[in-house]
Amino acid sequence: MASHLAEESETGSAGLPDSGDSLDLSTFEQILEMDDDEDEREFSRSIVYGFFEQAEATFGKMDKSLSAAESQKHQGENELANLSSLGHFLKGSSATLGMTKVKDSCEKIQHYGAHKDDAGQPTNMEDTLLLKKIKATVATVKVEYKEAERILKQFYHDPDAHTA
Amino acid sequence: MRFDDNMDDRQSIGGGSANSSSDFVSYFHFHHHENGDLLTLVQVRKLYKMLEDPSYSQVVRWGDDGGSFVVLENERFTKSILPKHFKHSNFASFVRQLNKYDFHKVRHNNEENGHSPYGSGAWEFKHPEFKANNKDSLDNIRRKAPAPRKPPQVVDEAAPTQQMDLVNTQLVATQQQLQQLQQRYEELNIHHSILTQELMNVQKTVVNHEHVMQNVMSYLHSVDARQRRDSKIGGPFAHTEENNVPPANVDPAQQQISPLEDEPASPLQHATKLLHDLNADVQLNYKNLEHMSDLHNRNGAISTPPPDGSRGHARAPTSAGSSSSMGYAKLHGDTEAIVYPVGQSNGIDPMYSEHIHNIPYPMPSKENEAVDSRMSAPAARKKSTQVDPGWVRPPQILLVEDDPTCRRIGSKFLYSFRCAIDSAFDGLEAVNKMNAGSKYDLVLMDIIMPNLDGVSATHLIRQFDHTPIIAMTSNIRSDDISMYFQHGMNDVLPKPFTKEGLLNMLEKHLGHLKHMPDGIEPMAPHQGSSIPQSSAAQSLKDESSPAQSPSTISNWQSPGQFPGISPTHAAAPHQFMHPMHAGYSQEQSPVQFQTPHTPLGAPRQMQHRRQISEIGGEDISSDAKRQRMYDQANPLGMNPMHPGRPR
Numbered sequence: 001m002a003s004h005l006a007e008e009s010e011t012g013s014a015g016l017p018d019s020g021d022s023l024d025l026s027t028f029e030q031i032l033e034m035d036d037d038e039d040e041r042e043f044s045r046s047i048v049y050g051f052f053e054q055a056e057a058t059f060g061k062m063d064k065s066l067s068a069a070e071s072q073k074h075q076g077e078n079e080l081a082n083l084s085s086l087g088h089f090l091k092g093s094s095a096t097l098g099m100t101k102v103k104d105s106c107e108k109i110q111h112y113g114a115h116k117d118d119a120g121q122p123t124n125m126e127d128t129l130l131l132k133k134i135k136a137t138v139a140t141v142k143v144e145y146k147e148a149e150r151i152l153k154q155f156y157h158d159p160d161a162h163t164a
Numbered sequence: 165m166r167f168d169d170n171m172d173d174r175q176s177i178g179g180g181s182a183n184s185s186s187d188f189v190s191y192f193h194f195h196h197h198e199n200g201d202l203l204t205l206v207q208v209r210k211l212y213k214m215l216e217d218p219s220y221s222q223v224v225r226w227g228d229d230g231g232s233f234v235v236l237e238n239e240r241f242t243k244s245i246l247p248k249h250f251k252h253s254n255f256a257s258f259v260r261q262l263n264k265y266d267f268h269k270v271r272h273n274n275e276e277n278g279h280s281p282y283g284s285g286a287w288e289f290k291h292p293e294f295k296a297n298n299k300d301s302l303d304n305i306r307r308k309a310p311a312p313r314k315p316p317q318v319v320d321e322a323a324p325t326q327q328m329d330l331v332n333t334q335l336v337a338t339q340q341q342l343q344q345l346q347q348r349y350e351e352l353n354i355h356h357s358i359l360t361q362e363l364m365n366v367q368k369t370v371v372n373h374e375h376v377m378q379n380v381m382s383y384l385h386s387v388d389a390r391q392r393r394d395s396k397i398g399g400p401f402a403h404t405e406e407n408n409v410p411p412a413n414v415d416p417a418q419q420q421i422s423p424l425e426d427e428p429a430s431p432l433q434h435a436t437k438l439l440h441d442l443n444a445d446v447q448l449n450y451k452n453l454e455h456m457s458d459l460h461n462r463n464g465a466i467s468t469p470p471p472d473g474s475r476g477h478a479r480a481p482t483s484a485g486s487s488s489s490m491g492y493a494k495l496h497g498d499t500e501a502i503v504y505p506v507g508q509s510n511g512i513d514p515m516y517s518e519h520i521h522n523i524p525y526p527m528p529s530k531e532n533e534a535v536d537s538r539m540s541a542p543a544a545r546k547k548s549t550q551v552d553p554g555w556v557r558p559p560q561i562l563l564v565e566d567d568p569t570c571r572r573i574g575s576k577f578l579y580s581f582r583c584a585i586d587s588a589f590d591g592l593e594a595v596n597k598m599n600a601g602s603k604y605d606l607v608l609m610d611i612i613m614p615n616l617d618g619v620s621a622t623h624l625i626r627q628f629d630h631t632p633i634i635a636m637t638s639n640i641r642s643d644d645i646s647m648y649f650q651h652g653m654n655d656v657l658p659k660p661f662t663k664e665g666l667l668n669m670l671e672k673h674l675g676h677l678k679h680m681p682d683g684i685e686p687m688a689p690h691q692g693s694s695i696p697q698s699s700a701a702q703s704l705k706d707e708s709s710p711a712q713s714p715s716t717i718s719n720w721q722s723p724g725q726f727p728g729i730s731p732t733h734a735a736a737p738h739q740f741m742h743p744m745h746a747g748y749s750q751e752q753s754p755v756q757f758q759t760p761h762t763p764l765g766a767p768r769q770m771q772h773r774r775q776i777s778e779i780g781g782e783d784i785s786s787d788a789k790r791q792r793m794y795d796q797a798n799p800l801g802m803n804p805m806h807p808g809r810p811r
Contacts, residue, residue: 030663034576043576051569088612093569095638095660 022148027098041156048152051093055102055145058090062109062138069131080127083134084113099148105141109134204265204307208294212302214249227288228281230296232270235287259287266308267291353642354656361649377439381432388432553671554679558584559605561670564594564621565636566613570659574608574636577663581670590614591621604631606673608657611637611648619651626652632673636661 031048035041062083069079087109094102108118112130117123125133215226215233223237223245235241242255250258259269270288282288293304561583565571571587578585586602588594590613598604607625609618616624622633635648638659645656657669671678 027660027662031573031576033663034573034580047569047572050572054569085612085614089567091638092567092610092659096567096570096573098660 022099022101022144023151024098024100027096031097045156048097048156051097052149054093055090055149058086059138059142059145062086062134066131066135066138077127080113080115080130080134082113083131084110087111087113094145099145101144102141102148105137105144108137109141112137204305205303207261208265208302208305209299210249212294212299214245215296220245226296227290232288232290233294234282235289236282236285238285238287262289264308265291265305267294350640350658354645357642357645357649358655374439381436381439384432385436552582553667555582555674555677556679557677558582559670559674559677560584560586560603562594562597562602562604562607562631563587564589564591564607564613564618565610566590567610570610574661574666577661577666578670580663581667583670591616591618591624594621595624598625598629598631605677606670607631607633608636608669609633609653611635611639619648619653622648622653623651634669634673 031044032041035043065079065082065086069083087106091103091106091110094106107120111118111120112134115123115125115130117125211233214220215224223240224233224235226232227234238255242253242258246255246258247253252258267289268291270290291305293301295301561578563571563574563578563585565574565587566589575585575587586597586604588597591609592615594607594609595616598607609622611618613621618635618637622635625631625633632654633652635645635653635656636659637644637648637656640656640658648656655669655673657665
């Protein structure tokens with residue numbers, strides 16, 4: 001059993017050569033360990049692809065919230081809270097998958113939306129500035145997410161991987 | 165043209181893109197600086213002459229006021245004009261030469277936003293003596309004194325690299341230590357919170373029992389007084405009354421203290437005295453603990469002191485001095501300030517993911533160790549998690565988590581630990597499920613959720629249920645943690661959780677569901693050590709059927725005569741006094757917590773489970789050994805402490 005597990009671990013890390021710091025391998029391997037079949041990787045695949053959908057949907061909601069905040073000046077406060085909770089939501093799942101960069105950016109969005117600075121300290125920045133910062137961070141996190149997505153799709157031999 | 169190596173060195177230090185295109189000016193100046201001024205003049209005149217050529221005016225020309233000259237088109241200037249006049253095509257060289265003659269580039273405010281009147285790509289240079297229509301003043305232009313050379317440069321550069329290596333190694337090692345310290349600190353922090361909370365609970369229970377006992381005693385005093393008064397009056401009455409009263413009600417306490425029934429006042433006095441002594445002890449400890457809490461709060465470790473003073477960081481009351489406590493608080497503050505920014509809890513993990521990979525040179529042995537340990541960690545974890553933890557039956561776990569990814573992964577992990585899993589989307593669903601009568605052995609509760617957050621949900625659940633609830637959250641600052649505990653949560657599992665952390669949590673709180681290899685019955689501890697078996701059995705019976713005090717069944721007077729004091733309470737002080745004499749370690753006696761008067765509404769049963777599980781787990785303490793003795797001697801199998809436990 002032990003040797004089988006060690007083997008699994010090796011294939012797990014060997015399959016993800018170029019993850020860099022987009023993906024924390026030790027965290028992601030925990031999920032790979034849960035796969036019953038190392039070729040099919042049904043469980044982790046469904047988790048990861050479920051996360052892709054979740055992330056895209058969350059980004060969509062973030063964009064919607066941002067444009068709503070821009071068009072209705074007085075709704076800024078509500079949208080900030082909404083963005084904060086969207087950031088928190090994606091933070092949890094990205095952290096569990098080991099997407100460290102995405103997680104950190106989501107945390108920033110959560111902080112800004114809750115009137116806090118990058119480090120989570122309360123700030124009296126104006127709503128418009130906070131929204132601006134969130135907008136920039138959303139743009140960043142999308143890039144970081146794309147990179148992680150590319151690596152993961154490659155790992156799962158997704159035909160989209162090369163076009164993405 | 166011959167080129168000078170030294171000159172190249174200088175250029176590279178100057179930061180320009182030194183290339184070896186012809187640069188006779190610098191050659192001459194370097195080797196013949198005694199004639200430098202003459203040559204300077206030659207060069208400057210060349211420049212002057214170049215500017216007088218009107219065909220260049222689109223590329224290089226005098227400035228508008230004649231006090232400066234402007235290179236309008238850098239590229240054309242470099243390619244077509246420089247070679248004609250200066251025999252090279254290196255703009256950087258040209259600029260360097262100008263600098264040597266003490267020309268300065270004219271800056272327009274800051275370079276990003278200021279706009280040069282000659283366009284954004286223009287370079288404007290100025291020398292006070294270099295003016296259009298003033299050829300004579302060119303003679304005043306002198307070459308600047310050459311900057312002192314730095315011959316040992318090569319050595320200088322090599323040494324810092326080695327030092328950098330060393331410093332980096334030390335830095336990495338230090339960060340590693342810091343991180344270990346932080347992890348240890350967080351662990352201790354949680355333990356402290358638990359311990360303090362439990363101590364507080366025990367103390368409050370103790371105080372409550374005290375009050376109950378005082379009530380009992382004062383009542384007994386009145387009964388005793390009446391009895392003696394009665395006994396003075398009549399013979400036959402006296403006999404019955406005497407047998408009646410004390411055993412039925414005072415029984416547990418009095419029998420223990422003094423079996424001399426022919427002297428009714430003496431046991432009472434004895435009990436009163438004991439009670440008095442006990443009281444003093446408890447008061448002292450209580451104050452002590454609060455003092456610790458206060459000290460920590462005052463030292464500013466946490467900005468918001470918790471409402472009831474049950475801070476998570478007080479030391480145990482037995483560890484004495486306030487000075488040591490202060491020292492600890494100080495340390496606490498410092499560690500937090502230093503370690504937090506690089507800590508895992510912040511999501512930044514420079515040790516492993518970023519730092520190491522970004523260090524461009526090979527790290528010495530310490531570094532390798534770090535990497536090795538990281539590599540070996542998953543393997544070790546795997547081994548431990550794939551093993552069946554050995555449950556008596558599959559633990560029922562409720563996973564409360566709004567995030568589908570976390571929920572699925574958490575469920576999968578739990579499933580691999582042979583647990584039966586139910587899940588709830590948010591706090592509301594969790595409360596509803598538990599309120600509807602679903603029984604679980606453990607609840608894993610996210611904190612931030614829609615509709616109802618985890619802390620509020622726990623607060624509600626605690627009104628009717630005492631299943632252990634573990635907070636799963638990335639908010640693990642110590643004030644967060646103490647809030648979780650205050651609202652009845654039992655432990656904290658930091659997010660993102662690992663399989664290892666999850667398994668540890670299960671083993672910690674579900675130890676009573678595990679097979680015990682050495683034959684200890686998991687539900688074991690019925691009694692504290694100093695309680696005689698018979699009285700233990702008696703008290704258990706008291707709870708199930710109040711009227712059956714063994715020696716005095718026939719004489720039992722209606723409980724209605726004792727307003728406000730239930731039979732359970734009458735028994736409780738007895739159970740409780742002895743453990744108190746033996747110290748806090750006796751809190752494992754389950755019976756003493758059976759009183760419904762739990763001042764905090766705190767999860768008593770859970771705490772017992774935890775302690776039991778700890779006994780079952782790593783550390784068999786002396787208490788556990790005693791309990792094992794009792795288990796063998798007293799295989800009643802009764803388990804009064806888990807009335808609501810799912811089976």
